Amino acid sequence: MKKFTKIIIIILMISIAAGMIFPFLWTVSTSLKPKKATLQYPPELFSEEITFENYITIFEKYPFGRFLFNSCFVTLITVISQIIICSMTAFAFARFNFKFKNLLFTVFLITMMIPFQVTAIPLYLIIRSFGWVDTYLGLILPRLFSAFGIFLFRQAFMSTSREFDESALIDGANYLQVFFKIILPMNKTAIATFSIFSFMDSWNSYIWPLIVTTNQNMMTLPLGLSALQGRWSTQWNLVSAGAVVSIVPILIVYLFAQKKFIGSMSSAGLKG
Amino acid sequence: MQKKHKKYVLIFLLPSLILFVIFQIVPLIWSFALSFTDWNIRTDPNFVFVDNYIKMFTSSDFWSSCLHTLQYVFIEVPLVIFFGMILALLVNQKFKGISFFRGAYFIPVVSSWVAVSLIWKGLLNPKFGMINQGLSVLGIQGPSWLFDPSWAMWGVILASTWKDMGFAMVLLLGGLQNVDKQLLEASSLDGANSWKRFWKITLPLISPSVFLTSMISAISAFQVFEQVWVMTEGGPAGATSVLVEHIYKNAFKYSQMGYAAALSWVLMLIILVISLIQNKLEKKWVVYS
Amino acid sequence: MRKLFTVLTVGFLVSLFSFAAVTIDYMTFSAVPSHEETLQEIVNAFEKENPDIRINVIPVAWEDYFLKLSTMYAGNTQPDTFEINYENFVEYAADGLLSPIDDINKKMNFSSEKIFYDKAYRGFSSDGKQYGFPASFSTVVLFYNKDLFDAAGVEYPKSDWSWIDEFEAAKLLTDEDQMIWGTYQPIQFWEYYKVLAQNSGSMIKDGKATINSTAGVNALKWLVDKIKYNIMPSTEEEAGLNSEDLFVNGQLAMVHTGIWFFSQFREECDFDWDIQVEPGMASKGAHYFANAVVMSNRTNNRDAAWKWMKFLTTSELAAKLRFEKGWELPAISDEALLKPYLNDNSLPLNKKAIFESLEGAAVPPVIRGWGAFTDVVNKELDSVKLGLKSAQAALDVVAEEINKQLK
Numbered sequence A: 001m002k003k004f005t006k007i008i009i010i011i012l013m014i015s016i017a018a019g020m021i022f023p024f025l026w027t028v029s030t031s032l033k034p035k036k037a038t039l040q041y042p043p044e045l046f047s048e049e050i051t052f053e054n055y056i057t058i059f060e061k062y063p064f065g066r067f068l069f070n071s072c073f074v075t076l077i078t079v080i081s082q083i084i085i086c087s088m089t090a091f092a093f094a095r096f097n098f099k100f101k102n103l104l105f106t107v108f109l110i111t112m113m114i115p116f117q118v119t120a121i122p123l124y125l126i127i128r129s130f131g132w133v134d135t136y137l138g139l140i141l142p143r144l145f146s147a148f149g150i151f152l153f154r155q156a157f158m159s160t161s162r163e164f165d166e167s168a169l170i171d172g173a174n175y176l177q178v179f180f181k182i183i184l185p186m187n188k189t190a191i192a193t194f195s196i197f198s199f200m201d202s203w204n205s206y207i208w209p210l211i212v213t214t215n216q217n218m219m220t221l222p223l224g225l226s227a228l229q230g231r232w233s234t235q236w237n238l239v240s241a242g243a244v245v246s247i248v249p250i251l252i253v254y255l256f257a258q259k260k261f262i263g264s265m266s267s268a269g270l271k272g
Numbered sequence B: 001m002q003k004k005h006k007k008y009v010l011i012f013l014l015p016s017l018i019l020f021v022i023f024q025i026v027p028l029i030w031s032f033a034l035s036f037t038d039w040n041i042r043t044d045p046n047f048v049f050v051d052n053y054i055k056m057f058t059s060s061d062f063w064s065s066c067l068h069t070l071q072y073v074f075i076e077v078p079l080v081i082f083f084g085m086i087l088a089l090l091v092n093q094k095f096k097g098i099s100f101f102r103g104a105y106f107i108p109v110v111s112s113w114v115a116v117s118l119i120w121k122g123l124l125n126p127k128f129g130m131i132n133q134g135l136s137v138l139g140i141q142g143p144s145w146l147f148d149p150s151w152a153m154w155g156v157i158l159a160s161t162w163k164d165m166g167f168a169m170v171l172l173l174g175g176l177q178n179v180d181k182q183l184l185e186a187s188s189l190d191g192a193n194s195w196k197r198f199w200k201i202t203l204p205l206i207s208p209s210v211f212l213t214s215m216i217s218a219i220s221a222f223q224v225f226e227q228v229w230v231m232t233e234g235g236p237a238g239a240t241s242v243l244v245e246h247i248y249k250n251a252f253k254y255s256q257m258g259y260a261a262a263l264s265w266v267l268m269l270i271i272l273v274i275s276l277i278q279n280k281l282e283k284k285w286v287v288y289s
Numbered sequence C: 001m002r003k004l005f006t007v008l009t010v011g012f013l014v015s016l017f018s019f020a021a022v023t024i025d026y027m028t029f030s031a032v033p034s035h036e037e038t039l040q041e042i043v044n045a046f047e048k049e050n051p052d053i054r055i056n057v058i059p060v061a062w063e064d065y066f067l068k069l070s071t072m073y074a075g076n077t078q079p080d081t082f083e084i085n086y087e088n089f090v091e092y093a094a095d096g097l098l099s100p101i102d103d104i105n106k107k108m109n110f111s112s113e114k115i116f117y118d119k120a121y122r123g124f125s126s127d128g129k130q131y132g133f134p135a136s137f138s139t140v141v142l143f144y145n146k147d148l149f150d151a152a153g154v155e156y157p158k159s160d161w162s163w164i165d166e167f168e169a170a171k172l173l174t175d176e177d178q179m180i181w182g183t184y185q186p187i188q189f190w191e192y193y194k195v196l197a198q199n200s201g202s203m204i205k206d207g208k209a210t211i212n213s214t215a216g217v218n219a220l221k222w223l224v225d226k227i228k229y230n231i232m233p234s235t236e237e238e239a240g241l242n243s244e245d246l247f248v249n250g251q252l253a254m255v256h257t258g259i260w261f262f263s264q265f266r267e268e269c270d271f272d273w274d275i276q277v278e279p280g281m282a283s284k285g286a287h288y289f290a291n292a293v294v295m296s297n298r299t300n301n302r303d304a305a306w307k308w309m310k311f312l313t314t315s316e317l318a319a320k321l322r323f324e325k326g327w328e329l330p331a332i333s334d335e336a337l338l339k340p341y342l343n344d345n346s347l348p349l350n351k352k353a354i355f356e357s358l359e360g361a362a363v364p365p366v367i368r369g370w371g372a373f374t375d376v377v378n379k380e381l382d383s384v385k386l387g388l389k390s391a392q393a394a395l396d397v398v399a400e401e402i403n404k405q406l407k
Helices: A002-031 A035-039 A053-060 A064-095 A101-111 A116-130 A136-143 A147-158 A162-170 A175-186 A188-203 A207-212 A221-227 A236-260 B002-034 B051-057 B060-091 B098-110 B113-123 B130-137 B152-177 B181-189 B194-205 B207-222 B226-231 B243-253 B257-285 C002-020 C036-049 C062-074 C086-094 C102-107 C118-123 C146-152 C163-173 C189-198 C214-228 C243-248 C259-268 C302-314 C316-325 C335-343 C352-360 C370-385 C391-406
Strands: C022-028 C053-059 C081-085 C132-138 C140-145 C254-258 C273-276 C289-295
Touching: A002 A236, A002 B060, A002 B098, A002 B113, A002 B152, A053 A064, A053 A236, A064 A136, A064 A147, A064 A175, A064 A188, A064 A221, A064 A236, A064 B002, A101 A147, A101 B002, A101 B257, A116 A136, A116 A207, A116 B002, A116 B243, A116 B257, A116 C062, A136 A207, A136 B002, A147 A188, A147 B207, A162 A175, A175 A188, A175 B002, A188 A236, A188 B152, A207 A221, A207 C062, A221 A236, A236 B098, B002 B257, B051 B257, B060 B098, B060 B152, B060 B207, B060 B243, B098 B152, B113 B152, B113 B226, B152 B207, B152 B226, B194 B207, B207 B257, B226 B243, B243 B257, B243 C370, C022 C062, C022 C302, C036 C053, C036 C302, C036 C316, C053 C302, C081 C086, C081 C302, C086 C289, C086 C370, C102 C302, C118 C132, C118 C289, C132 C302, C140 C146, C140 C189, C140 C259, C140 C352, C146 C163, C163 C214, C163 C254, C189 C214, C189 C370, C214 C370, C214 C391, C243 C254, C243 C259, C254 C259, C273 C352, C289 C302, C302 C316, C316 C335, C370 C391
Parallel strands: C022 C053, C022 C081
Antiparallel strands: C081 C289, C132 C289, C140 C254, C140 C273
16 A cells, blocks of 8 residues: 555656756747747657757857856855855844834845835836946845845754754854854755755846846846847747756756755754 | 843844845835835836825725735635645655656746746636636536636636646745654554644644744735736736736836825735734744754 | 056046946837847947047837837936927927937037928927927838738729728628638727828818818718628737737738738738838828937936937937837938848838828827827727717717817
């Protein structure tokens, strides 16, 4: 009986996986088609001609290499900075008591509910006054504050027993050391989870880079994808190639992060 | 001890605080002021008192976008959590190759909406799409999905659920992984079957994660935009027009920044109310160790 | 010592040179995505002729263009010169964001007569002041697939066709089993105001909305009924392809679309095709889409900007390249330049139909809040297409909206 259930589960999991992967396969196959083949209806999975010219086109005709670099650079800096800043802030909320603590946290939370569209234009004017238009500073700094990250880390830290802190403090460590040497390493899952979302959010960010860059050399991948769509028609074979270039890095990051951190968790007996 | 304490609070909070004030508070206040003007970005703003708010509450477009947004939130979020939980339970197993499944289920989340909407537009095609073709095998004639005002929102919800459930899965998996195995084993020795075990032990233990997931999902669902914009642009005949799409159109298509600012403030209030309600529920349902 | 002296002198001259070089921004949407190279050729030629002026091209996709432009104005980083279409020109000029060029025209002894199409030139003036040069124009014509017509034994469309003629021909050309339809005309705002003109109707007359008159209702019915009578594919039957792709695939015998598709059709159609003036009803009507190059009101180098604007819109090289690459058409009236274009062997052969169409050119009445207005109209048109409303009811809603705006 048990083996039967196991087989059913496996079959279920495989079919779900197929349902998830198929559209990605579709994008890849479209990216390998010459333009004419993309107009076929009913659509075929693999056209007779397989070509890499779409990839060549987007790197030659459009500065996709530059877009790729910008996205990588901006995202990397953003993710690392966010992890440090958000976890530090969350630590303050999880471990200390101070005046207005709950109010401040609620206020931070509220920012998650602000549709970006509302603050985008005034934000641009502020950045402009700093002279940061078309700079990496302008692309990165305004997006560093993450209430989501603070929320996530606070949740994780609140579930981390204080006994660790206390024993270290008694031993003469200061709070910074407790934070960096004990709390952070114990919450690798939270770090991994957050970095995935932070990466994705930064990588796929569209409206802000659109507003804050005018120079094509400073643009990021989503803008590049959008540039492949002209006023009148869209070249789906090129868009698909661009989409593949945009998806692969995130996928790699995700697979790496989840394998390393999510998974076997060292269960310090005090947890749970 | 008190003094030292204070110094550290400041150190830990300062980076976020500075970013928060400059890049969140100031633009927010600015946009609140804007909501009382008729600014079109290019020229100087004129004060128009509460005209924007009056226009909003007497606009049938505004109310229908509210309705559609609520429709989306109250259907998509429960679906996402439900399927996300199933996925999380499935990938919480330990066997060789489990990472493959975790990776596969997350691919939709990671993909860009341009690519995904193209695919789903194809899947939902009334004549050639696989959804309707599959239905016809079962003898059902599928609807016109994105071209039918009564079905378009369902098409968007379908695609969104598919794309978002991996997101819920990751958050919920984090919670599942923290569940002490010993507790589970103890209960199975006690004779409880897996269903009861799930309800009475696992679920309460991962309630912080469930709360977090539903909070995040709800807040993000209220702000649904990209998929609506790319798949239907709010159509057909306004059937999928949602709040953020309405805001976006007014801000960036019609350059009515003042009106758009007013709209977004109202959206924010709605989200605030819902979150307060969820917060109250947290105190009831969530168990912290 | 001599070498050092040479190096220093050269270095000094070069820095003097680059110091003296002025940079002019030029922002464009029509070059995106297929004509950026063509534009670069024009830029290179200009820079060669004017070594003290450098052009900084800012290409932005159409969807993002006006958002970008607005934000640049708000932040005082607006481009010196930029491309603009007619509808937005009216609003930008009214907002005082453009710099009139009459003074420079006078200084440079420039006269638009004999150079630009008068209508195109006048289109970009406001309140008696000239704000820019028309860069290109385009229009919508009737494309038809000769092979399909031959196979069905139907006569090619003639320039004096009426809607009835198109209808009859389309009926004969439709073969639903083969997934071939007789014709296609988009049901959206730009098509609508044009067929309104073709039916001698109008949107506004004497300060009041007249769009919901009988002429208006019948014009709308003409657009919508084609699907009803099966001579045009319904949205589901389009199966996600746009009409131009369907035409290329050989699934449409006729299609109403823009001349900017010439280069794409030349490349992709494997059948013989040509164009014709669109059929009218009570009269003839056609689109007149014009883009101009204008100067912002805060640029520091007006003379240099003017020189660039003039070169882009009137130089022989620019005109030639536009013809060659199918990048819209220059709005120039110089017969000598147009002649080789009209007579060359590239498809479509019946190019004179473009200019014949222009005789009935209908310019949309641009009102304040233009963007929102077109969306309202499109939404109502959609409702009629989906069978949710009658044509009369939909147009009544639009008329109400117009009257509101006119107040």
